[in-house]
Structures are given as C-alpha cells and as structure tokens.
Amino acid sequence: MDLWFTEYYTKNARFSIKIDKHIISLESEFQRIDVFDSYGFGRILALDGYLMLTEKDEFIYHEMMTHIPMAVNPNIHDVLVVGAGDGGVIRELTKYNYINKIDMVEIDKLVVDVCRKYLAQTACKLDDLRVHIYYEDGLKFVRSKYNEYDLIIVDSTDPFGPGEDLFTKEFYGNCYKALKTEGILINQHESPYYPNDALAMQKAHKKIKSVFPKALVYQAHIPTYPSGHWLFGFASKGLDPIGDLNTGWKTLGIKTRYYNTDLHKGCFALPNYVKELLKNA
Amino acid sequence: MDLWFTEYYTKNARFSIKIDKHIISLESEFQRIDVFDSYGFGRILALDGYLMLTEKDEFIYHEMMTHIPMAVNPNIHDVLVVGAGDGGVIRELTKYNYINKIDMVEIDKLVVDVCRKYLAQTACKLDDLRVHIYYEDGLKFVRSKYNEYDLIIVDSTDPFGPGEDLFTKEFYGNCYKALKTEGILINQHESPYYPNDALAMQKAHKKIKSVFPKALVYQAHIPTYPSGHWLFGFASKGLDPIGDLNTGWKTLGIKTRYYNTDLHKGCFALPNYVKELLKNA
Amino acid sequence: MDLWFTEYYTKNARFSIKIDKHIISLESEFQRIDVFDSYGFGRILALDGYLMLTEKDEFIYHEMMTHIPMAVNPNIHDVLVVGAGDGGVIRELTKYNYINKIDMVEIDKLVVDVCRKYLAQTACKLDDLRVHIYYEDGLKFVRSKYNEYDLIIVDSTDPFGPGEDLFTKEFYGNCYKALKTEGILINQHESPYYPNDALAMQKAHKKIKSVFPKALVYQAHIPTYPSGHWLFGFASKGLDPIGDLNTGWKTLGIKTRYYNTDLHKGCFALPNYVKELLKNA
Amino acid sequence: MDLWFTEYYTKNARFSIKIDKHIISLESEFQRIDVFDSYGFGRILALDGYLMLTEKDEFIYHEMMTHIPMAVNPNIHDVLVVGAGDGGVIRELTKYNYINKIDMVEIDKLVVDVCRKYLAQTACKLDDLRVHIYYEDGLKFVRSKYNEYDLIIVDSTDPFGPGEDLFTKEFYGNCYKALKTEGILINQHESPYYPNDALAMQKAHKKIKSVFPKALVYQAHIPTYPSGHWLFGFASKGLDPIGDLNTGWKTLGIKTRYYNTDLHKGCFALPNYVKELLKNA
CATH class of the missing domain: 3.40.50.150 (Vaccinia Virus protein VP39)
Structure with missing residues (x-):
C-alpha cells in the first residue's frame, strides 16, 4: 500500500515517510495528535500534522x-x-x-x-x-x-x-x-x-x-x-x-x-x- | 504548476523539491545529466536522477x-x-x-x-x-x-x-x-x-x-x-x-x-x- | 496534516486521495484490509493496497x-x-x-x-x-x-x-x-x-x-x-x-x-x- | 529519475504523470505554456499548469x-x-x-x-x-x-x-x-x-x-x-x-x-x- 506522511519544509520542499498504519488520531483541546507506524522510522508522533519525533532518531x-x-x-x-x-x-x-x-x-x-x-x-x-x-x-x-x-x-x-x-x-x-x-x-x-x-x-x-x-x-x-x-x-x-x-x-x-x-x-x-x-x- | 523532483533516500523516505523548469536533459556516454530551475534552491544538477548539488547549499x-x-x-x-x-x-x-x-x-x-x-x-x-x-x-x-x-x-x-x-x-x-x-x-x-x-x-x-x-x-x-x-x-x-x-x-x-x-x-x-x-x- | 493514499495505475501514473484518518488496518488470511476516512471521498476501502470503493462513487x-x-x-x-x-x-x-x-x-x-x-x-x-x-x-x-x-x-x-x-x-x-x-x-x-x-x-x-x-x-x-x-x-x-x-x-x-x-x-x-x-x- | 507532473483535481485529489523531459516552458502574454515528454502518455501540453492534452488520449x-x-x-x-x-x-x-x-x-x-x-x-x-x-x-x-x-x-x-x-x-x-x-x-x-x-x-x-x-x-x-x-x-x-x-x-x-x-x-x-x-x- 502506498500511504505517505509528508511534511512541507517550505512550500517548495517536502519530506515524506511511508506509513504502514495510522495508529491513532485524536483532537485534543489544543491540537491534533497522530501516531503512525512507519516503514523504516518506527513509530512517529505528529502534532497538528508536524512531525515531532520518530523512534529512529x-x-x-x-x-x-x-x-x-x-x-x-x-x-x-x-x-x-x-x-x-x-x-x-x-x-x-x-x-x-x-x-x-x-x-x-x-x-x-x-x-x-x-x-x-x-x-x-x-x-x-x-x-x-x-x-x-x-x-x-x-x-x-x-x-x-x-x-x-x-x-x-x-x-x-x-x-x-x-x-x-x-x-x-x-x-x-x-x-x-x-x-x-x-x-x-x-x-x-x-x-x-x-x-x-x-x-x-x-x-x-x-x-x-x-x-x-x-x-x-x-x-x-x-x-x-x-x-x-x-x-x-x-x-x-x-x-x-x-x-x-x-x-x-x-x-x-x-x-x-x-x-x-x-x-x-x-x-x-x-x-x-x-x-x-x-x-x- | 505542480512539478516535483524527488529523491528516494530509501524506498520509505523521499525528499522532493518543487521545479520551475527543466533546463536541460542529456544522456552522456556515462550517465543522464539533468539541470533544473527549482523554487527555493536555485539551479539543481542531477546525475542519473540523483541530486548532485543545489545552488542554495x-x-x-x-x-x-x-x-x-x-x-x-x-x-x-x-x-x-x-x-x-x-x-x-x-x-x-x-x-x-x-x-x-x-x-x-x-x-x-x-x-x-x-x-x-x-x-x-x-x-x-x-x-x-x-x-x-x-x-x-x-x-x-x-x-x-x-x-x-x-x-x-x-x-x-x-x-x-x-x-x-x-x-x-x-x-x-x-x-x-x-x-x-x-x-x-x-x-x-x-x-x-x-x-x-x-x-x-x-x-x-x-x-x-x-x-x-x-x-x-x-x-x-x-x-x-x-x-x-x-x-x-x-x-x-x-x-x-x-x-x-x-x-x-x-x-x-x-x-x-x-x-x-x-x-x-x-x-x-x-x-x-x-x-x-x-x-x- | 498531509497524508495521502496513492494508487499507481501504472508505474508512470498515479492517483492520490488525501486521508484524514486510517480507521483500521488488518491482515486476513487472504489479504490486507484497510479502511480510511478521506477528505472529499468519504470512507475508503482498500484491499492489498488497491482502492476498492469510496463512499463518494x-x-x-x-x-x-x-x-x-x-x-x-x-x-x-x-x-x-x-x-x-x-x-x-x-x-x-x-x-x-x-x-x-x-x-x-x-x-x-x-x-x-x-x-x-x-x-x-x-x-x-x-x-x-x-x-x-x-x-x-x-x-x-x-x-x-x-x-x-x-x-x-x-x-x-x-x-x-x-x-x-x-x-x-x-x-x-x-x-x-x-x-x-x-x-x-x-x-x-x-x-x-x-x-x-x-x-x-x-x-x-x-x-x-x-x-x-x-x-x-x-x-x-x-x-x-x-x-x-x-x-x-x-x-x-x-x-x-x-x-x-x-x-x-x-x-x-x-x-x-x-x-x-x-x-x-x-x-x-x-x-x-x-x-x-x-x-x- | 523521479519527476512528476501533478494536477490537483480538488485540494484533496490529485493525478500525477511521470515526466521524462520538460521540453519547453514559456510565458506568453496570456499564460504559461509547458510541454513535457512523459512516460506512458507521450507529449503533454499544460497551460498555466493545467493539463490540456496528452498524446495518448x-x-x-x-x-x-x-x-x-x-x-x-x-x-x-x-x-x-x-x-x-x-x-x-x-x-x-x-x-x-x-x-x-x-x-x-x-x-x-x-x-x-x-x-x-x-x-x-x-x-x-x-x-x-x-x-x-x-x-x-x-x-x-x-x-x-x-x-x-x-x-x-x-x-x-x-x-x-x-x-x-x-x-x-x-x-x-x-x-x-x-x-x-x-x-x-x-x-x-x-x-x-x-x-x-x-x-x-x-x-x-x-x-x-x-x-x-x-x-x-x-x-x-x-x-x-x-x-x-x-x-x-x-x-x-x-x-x-x-x-x-x-x-x-x-x-x-x-x-x-x-x-x-x-x-x-x-x-x-x-x-x-x-x-x-x-x-x-
């Protein structure tokens, strides 16, 4: 399956990570919280769509x-x-x-x-x-x-x-x-x-x-x-x-x-x- | 226009740069040579599809x-x-x-x-x-x-x-x-x-x-x-x-x-x- | 958040739908089964990564x-x-x-x-x-x-x-x-x-x-x-x-x-x- | 090389064609004119970034x-x-x-x-x-x-x-x-x-x-x-x-x-x- 999480560094540059599963997606009082299982980077945490951390690095x-x-x-x-x-x-x-x-x-x-x-x-x-x-x-x-x-x-x-x-x-x-x-x-x-x-x-x-x-x-x-x-x-x-x-x-x-x-x-x-x-x- | 040059770092990670123009594309005896005008990174040189340099960095x-x-x-x-x-x-x-x-x-x-x-x-x-x-x-x-x-x-x-x-x-x-x-x-x-x-x-x-x-x-x-x-x-x-x-x-x-x-x-x-x-x- | 499901029609043509949430992902005896909440197409069912249906059409x-x-x-x-x-x-x-x-x-x-x-x-x-x-x-x-x-x-x-x-x-x-x-x-x-x-x-x-x-x-x-x-x-x-x-x-x-x-x-x-x-x- | 022309059908749906070469790009008095050599669709004409025709169809x-x-x-x-x-x-x-x-x-x-x-x-x-x-x-x-x-x-x-x-x-x-x-x-x-x-x-x-x-x-x-x-x-x-x-x-x-x-x-x-x-x- 071809599912990618992308972060735009600017409107002209983007980095994408291939996703296996979207573990959870929640909307808190402050922000949207998403956890993914990626290929190659382990679990990933994103807040409001911005990548916060990958287990890899x-x-x-x-x-x-x-x-x-x-x-x-x-x-x-x-x-x-x-x-x-x-x-x-x-x-x-x-x-x-x-x-x-x-x-x-x-x-x-x-x-x-x-x-x-x-x-x-x-x-x-x-x-x-x-x-x-x-x-x-x-x-x-x-x-x-x-x-x-x-x-x-x-x-x-x-x-x-x-x-x-x-x-x-x-x-x-x-x-x-x-x-x-x-x-x-x-x-x-x-x-x-x-x-x-x-x-x-x-x-x-x-x-x-x-x-x-x-x-x-x-x-x-x-x-x-x-x-x-x-x-x-x-x-x-x-x-x-x-x-x-x-x-x-x-x-x-x-x-x-x-x-x-x-x-x-x-x-x-x-x-x-x-x-x-x-x-x- | 939405034209992007992408380099796959692995099959699960890719980086993409938005392209304005493809200045030239040639096939030499050794490799394919491409020059692009990008947005945000100036001119870009790619050999066999791999990014060699951008004017920005x-x-x-x-x-x-x-x-x-x-x-x-x-x-x-x-x-x-x-x-x-x-x-x-x-x-x-x-x-x-x-x-x-x-x-x-x-x-x-x-x-x-x-x-x-x-x-x-x-x-x-x-x-x-x-x-x-x-x-x-x-x-x-x-x-x-x-x-x-x-x-x-x-x-x-x-x-x-x-x-x-x-x-x-x-x-x-x-x-x-x-x-x-x-x-x-x-x-x-x-x-x-x-x-x-x-x-x-x-x-x-x-x-x-x-x-x-x-x-x-x-x-x-x-x-x-x-x-x-x-x-x-x-x-x-x-x-x-x-x-x-x-x-x-x-x-x-x-x-x-x-x-x-x-x-x-x-x-x-x-x-x-x-x-x-x-x-x- | 920028999360896209892509289906390659050939290796040179692809169609992508923006995803809100990955509702479920399971591996059956026969195939992988995924359900997504998309933007614009409602729920989507994919089997082995191929789009089977969207609620929209x-x-x-x-x-x-x-x-x-x-x-x-x-x-x-x-x-x-x-x-x-x-x-x-x-x-x-x-x-x-x-x-x-x-x-x-x-x-x-x-x-x-x-x-x-x-x-x-x-x-x-x-x-x-x-x-x-x-x-x-x-x-x-x-x-x-x-x-x-x-x-x-x-x-x-x-x-x-x-x-x-x-x-x-x-x-x-x-x-x-x-x-x-x-x-x-x-x-x-x-x-x-x-x-x-x-x-x-x-x-x-x-x-x-x-x-x-x-x-x-x-x-x-x-x-x-x-x-x-x-x-x-x-x-x-x-x-x-x-x-x-x-x-x-x-x-x-x-x-x-x-x-x-x-x-x-x-x-x-x-x-x-x-x-x-x-x-x- | 991984170069793709993408057209957004809506902000949530996009279709992309793999490009071999960007043949020409000109700005007329009225619009931007681009011709590409694609893989699988022959030559492509785009006006202001919108696909006008492919030789294939x-x-x-x-x-x-x-x-x-x-x-x-x-x-x-x-x-x-x-x-x-x-x-x-x-x-x-x-x-x-x-x-x-x-x-x-x-x-x-x-x-x-x-x-x-x-x-x-x-x-x-x-x-x-x-x-x-x-x-x-x-x-x-x-x-x-x-x-x-x-x-x-x-x-x-x-x-x-x-x-x-x-x-x-x-x-x-x-x-x-x-x-x-x-x-x-x-x-x-x-x-x-x-x-x-x-x-x-x-x-x-x-x-x-x-x-x-x-x-x-x-x-x-x-x-x-x-x-x-x-x-x-x-x-x-x-x-x-x-x-x-x-x-x-x-x-x-x-x-x-x-x-x-x-x-x-x-x-x-x-x-x-x-x-x-x-x-x-």
Missing part, C-alpha cells in the same frame, strides 16, 4: 537537550521540563540518579496519555518517582517560580500554536527568575536553513540574549527535522558550556548513542552563515 | 572538501581533483593563490560542458590557468602518478555507476602512491543514517583505513543530501587534521560561508553511533 | 453491476453474488422485493466483518433475510451448482491475488452450468485504457466469449478507478441486454443515482478502440 | 468535439473554432473534404507556435488551405459575425483565466447570431464529478439553455481529465443530435478511434446524478 534530539547541560553543571538536582509530553527528555534525565526532582509542565494531557500508550520508547520513565507532571500552561507555571531550578529544558513545538508562548521574552525572563545562580536554560531553537525556520531562530536568540548574560547556540544532525540541521539554545547566568564542561561526566557511565564530550565541544562550533544569522538577529 | 559541500585539508597543510601546491565536474571544488581551490597546479580528472566531459553553460556558480573557475582538465577515468589516471600531489580530493558520485571505481581499495592505494609525504586524501564519504548509505560509508572507511596510516571522518550539515548528515574522509600519511591545524589559516583572508577553524575542530567530533559504525566497518 | 459501480441485468430479465428470483464483501451489490439487489434468494460467496470473512462495522453505506443490507453468506472459495462454490440461479454477479478484485480464480475459463464454465436458461452473468471487467488493465480485460473477454453464446461489454464512468473508464461483462445464454430490455423497469420505482434505462442502452456503445481491443482479445 | 476529446456535430448535419461547410490552439479539432475537421472554410480564433499565438513545433500530432493540419487563423479574442471575433457559420466549436480552457469570456452569456448569444439556421454550437462543458467542475458545468449549461432552443450535454471517457468523466455541450437552433443523426456518416469513411454512430447515440444518455445537476443548474 528521537535519541539525537533528546540526548542533545539533556546531556549538554548535565555535563556542564554536575550539581543539577532540580529540573524543570516544559513541554516534552513524549517523555524523551525525562527518560534521559532519569539516567542521573543524583537528580532529585523533575517537574514537567505539559499543557496537553492527551499528548502524555497517547505517548504512554503508544510511544513507550520515550514515555518509559514518566512514572519515575522523581517526576511530577503538571498539566498546565508553561508560561503561567514558570511565572510563580523563583530560584528553584538548576536546569530548565524547553522542549516546545514550533513558535506558533500551543508552543507560541514559550518563545516570548516574558517566558525567558520568567525562566531566568526561576533558575538558581548556576542555572541553565536549554531550548529547542529551530533551524538555520529554510527561511521561516531561520527567522524563528533569530527571533528566539534575540530574546534570550536580551535576558541571559550567556546565550549560545549549538547544533545537531536530526535527519527527520527540516533540513536535518537543528539548533538548541544554551543560556545561563554564567556557566560556559565549553569552559565549564565537567570532564568527569564520562565517569558517570551514562550510555548515549549520539552525545559524547568531544561532540559536546564540537557542536558549539557553528557554520559562518549560522553565526551571521545569529549576529544579525 | 553547494557551498557547504565544496567548502568542507577543500578548506579542511588546506588549513591543515599550508604547503599544498599540487592538487588532484577526481570527479567534481561541476567545478565547485575547483572554485574553492582557486581561492589559494599559492596553489600552483590543479589537475582535474573527470570521466564525463558532458558534465563539465553542461555545468559551464548552466551552473556558472560552481563552474566559474574552470578556466583558471592553473587548472588542467583530463577527461579520463580517475582510477586509470591515478595509477601512473607517484609522489606528485600534496592533496587529492575525490568528489565522486555514489559507489555505483560511474563513481564505483573511486571506492575501491585499488584506487585508494594508487592515491597513496600519488601523494607526497605530507599528502592528504579527501573523499566524499556518504552518510551514516540510512542503512544503504551507512553500509557504503563503512565499506569506504574500511578500505581507506587499510591503506592510509591516518584515516578519519568528519561531518557537515548538507540539507539536500540524504539525511542532511554528510561525511567526508580525511586520510593522510601522517598529518593530523586537528593536531596539525594551521592556526594561520585565518590570516589568508579566504571568505567562506560554512567553514571556519572552530568548526574545523568540531566537525571531527562524531556522534557515538557513527563512531560505532566506523569502528565496526 | 461506489453507487456507480454497484448500480451498474445490478440494475443492468435486473432490467433485462424481470423474472430474476435467485441470485448468486461472488465476492462483493462490501455489500454494495447486495444493497442494490435488495431493492427488488421479488428476488427470493441471494447467495453471497465471499472468500474472506474479515472483509465482511470490517465492512459491517465501518462501511454501513454498502453493508447495510447484509442482514436482509434473503441473503445467505457463504465464506468460501467462489470457484469451488459454483462448481457444485446446476441450473440454480437467474443471475450471477461476479464482483471480484483484480485478476491476481485472491480474485485470480474468478477470471478463469473453468470458473466461467461453472457459472454457465449454475445458471438457468434465462441466466445472466455479470462481472467486473477491468478497463481498456492502461496497458495492464486492457490486457486483463481482453483475457477475461476471450474466456467468457468461449463459454457464453452472448458476451457483451458495457462501460461506466467511475472516477476513482484507474482511468475512470470501467467495464463490465454481460454474458447470457441468449438474452440480449438491449433487445430484451424490459421497458417496465421504470415502473418498479427503484431509486438510482447513476443508472437509468436510456443509459442502459447507451452504455453498451463502446469506443472504437475498445471494440478493437475486444475483437482482438 | 487527445483523440477522444477532439473526436467527440468534432464528429458529433458533423454527423448530425451533413451540410456543414463553414466552421468556426474558438480556442483550440493545439490544432486537434482542426485535424479532425480537415477529414471532411466538403468543409470549405475553417476559421480558427485563438487568443494566444504562442500556444499555436509551440504546438506547431512540439505537438505535430495535433497541429499537423493547421496549414490546410481551408484554415484561417485569427490571433484574437474569441468573444470580440464572434461579436461581428452574423449568420455565417454552420458550426462553432468552442475548445476553451477552464472558465477562469484566458478562457473566462468563453463561458459568458454574451458569448453564447453572439454564437447564436453567428450561426446559420441549422447551426450547431459545441463547447467543452467541464465535468460533473468534482464540486468545482460540477458548478462550472451547471453555470455553462444554464447560460447556453437561456440562449439556444436546444441545449443538450453529452459525455466521454477522457482518462487524463479530472474524474475521467468529461462533458460537452451540444446546442442548436433546432437540430437534434440523435433525431437528426445522419445515418450516412459511416459512408464517409472517416477513421476514428473513439467515435462511432452507436456511441453517438449512447453518449447523450447521462447518469441520473448528472441529469439532476443539469436540471438544477
């Missing part, structure tokens, strides 16, 4: 969001995760037994329910005792937090629809307040290649830079995201992702398939054209 | 093939380029005024003719006086060369069809002989993500490693190549791409849009899963 | 299979339907209150179960008391029947896979024996336009002609079948579809959306190129 | 526009063809040696030039001495004509863009005046299946009916037009397409691949749902 995104900050500050005990209903970031975080608390704020409970049921690969650690899930608006949740977290990971959708608030200056400001002195903010930072993504990347960077004294961008190869060139933001009150890299991270024995500490240093080295875009943000 | 591939070795050894004067009929590597090489000679061996004259006429963006320096074009089989050409080149760049198509010979152990052995003591071999090295590409990458790496004392792999983000995660091989008789990086490269004033010396160091830091594949090659 | 196929023979012989009381698990032909037959018995032989019970649950539009009359469903091989079922039916309707899939037997000379011969003197055999007869379909049409016609004294072909516009030009076979022991058309059919008050008695006469008038193909079968 | 359209009226009135000597720049209708008309004059009004000279050069299959008779080509607006041309033609064939594009005027009541009124007493107007009449086409069909029929005492619609199977179910209008000052069918047509010895006089009678027998749409126009 979600490890790249989730490892790069999690281990980069964890390897910079070895004293991260209290973590807030915003979005991330699929559980992938949580799964990576739970590999650190010295983390005490993981608050997860996901606006859409149905995403979590669907992932628990159909995406065990990512959702497998949502029941870890350290995890507290709040089905709330991320922006509102963070507003009331002061000096509470060592790490905030913003695993949002794109800056339109339900994820829009998580790209505002107000939100970044609230994250700053919610972080302790050695706090780190990580966010998915769109992509530099296609014009619309590049614009979103520039806007996000400009806002974060205006709030955090340190605001860098790092990259990873995520083949099923637009252009395969995806960016993340690393912002902190002072910690430097490379200068402060904890060389002891390797001794923790954490298994990763993408991340390693050499790549940690390498991934902050951006192409000139990306640096240019960020400078002109 | 060819700079990434060509810069990464050229400036990595040039920044390691500041005494590169004699260069051999195998394949590369589009001229992109030549364009980058001609930025170095201390290069004396660039031999280019391209089996298919028609590719060069088509690129001269329709792809000036890459072919613009093919008439540089240092460039000598040989329309011959690359494998045979290199066989008769001893201790002649400081750098060989193998800008081949994939390891089937006309490019097949350029992925053989015999060819790599001949390259070794053709290189001087400080010689470097660069080759396009396929991709680690999709199974078939990963296999080709492993095979190439295994062969190069058996010939060259130093054989590393580096990566770049090339959005219009399968998975966007593309690899290159750096092999040498001794020079190390990072240990021997010439910090003076920046003073040459060479303009690049992707390459820079930080990224030079970063691009050799590979993801664990890629390292694993190479180790098991 | 199944009335055309089912009316043309049923009312053509019913309007020729007003004394049809005993009917055999082979295949037709979706129930569309049954629905049309049950509009005739003077039909006494409808035997339906469908090899794949799962098709019937799925249609009962998800395709009420066609399956709505499967519980009519006159309907007797046999989950058996059509070829075997007919073998043991003599002089039993006034009408046999062969609503098969294409002549490969589970439907293959229903395109054999043996099967047509058995149908002949199973029919009474005034009996009529109707079968879906593929299409004259695309080469493979045309070949199947020719083969079927040749075989039927060798068994039945009267073997004609008629056509209908079915937009979601390959080429939109679909054919049906009308074979009998003597009755002529036009000469014997019962002008009283209109007085039965049967509601149809495609069929009428003018079109009845018109649909046997085939294009020259189709007549040529049939003559050369 | 253009005979159906052109025969049905031409021989239907020619077989009704054996005294057609003066013909006006509006649109039809590809020459297909002209080719069919020139098969009648008793036609004296064929005026052809095509607004876009470039279409004719392109077809002469790249579509000899249809354009082959444009130089017949009886043919007079006027590169003018069809609506204006007809305005000044009184009692001059026995037959007007309107071979227009769809009722938007350059073809828009040829679907107005004013145009039909002018055609009426331009026709002699036994005159016939034939026009391409869109399709009943997809909602937008059906609406266009209804609008055209309503207007023609308000101008001509006799206004019927007939159908043909044209696989590469939306739905494959295409309609034509037959309007006259009194001649009836079936009642006045000239049984002597066969003796003319005109070779056709689709048309024949049985099909002539059959093609006016429309499905109930089409009749309904026309009645409610």
